[in-house]
Amino acid sequence: MDARQGRQNHAVLTLAQAHFQKGKYAEAEELYSAYIGQCACAGSAGQAPGSKCSPEDLATAYNNRGQIKYFRVDFYEAMDDYTSAIEVQPTFEVPYYNRGLILYRLGYFDDALEDFKKVLNLNPEFQDATLSLRQTILDKEEKQKKKLLK
Numbered sequence: 001m002d003a004r005q006g007r008q009n010h011a012v013l014t015l016a017q018a019h020f021q022k023g024k025y026a027e028a029e030e031l032y033s034a035y036i037g038q039c040a041c042a043g044s045a046g047q048a049p050g051s052k053c054s055p056e057d058l059a060t061a062y063n064n065r066g067q068i069k070y071f072r073v074d075f076y077e078a079m080d081d082y083t084s085a086i087e088v089q090p091t092f093e094v095p096y097y098n099r100g101l102i103l104y105r106l107g108y109f110d111d112a113l114e115d116f117k118k119v120l121n122l123n124p125e126f127q128d129a130t131l132s133l134r135q136t137i138l139d140k141e142e143k144q145k146k147k148l149l150k
Contacts, residue, residue: 009038028064055089062084082098109140
């Protein structure tokens with residue numbers, strides 16, 4: 001990928017972010033997908049995957065596209081994007097948190113607990129993750145009590 005393509009990629013990402021912030025999710029999703037595809041093409045053209053696409057930007061694109069899918073209640077597709085964001089940048093705590101929320105909502109408490117713990121290992125000050133971890137523990141215990149009573 002040459003410098004011009006790198007600037008074009010960054011412009012696509014910037015425009016996607018602007019649409020996302022304005023709540024224009026269909027447009028943002030299309031642009032995030034284009035950015036992710038451009039980064040993947042750079043990797044398949046013999047360059048390092050994500051070449052000219054910083055891991056931070058690529059992870060953000062996956063995470064934000066996942067948020068759009070979450071808003072549509074496409075939970076499994078959203079989790080795929082969050083997982084891709086984590087694979088690109090394992091130290092980015094937000095996709096762990098987002099994936100944990102979905103796992104919690106689907107009743108996969110053990111998996112949600114793991115994601116929330118990972119968030120707090122990466123960023124101990126992430127208050128929403130602290131609250132989500134506590135609630136997940138309580139709900140898991142409640143679910144176990146109900147099973148014992150049956």
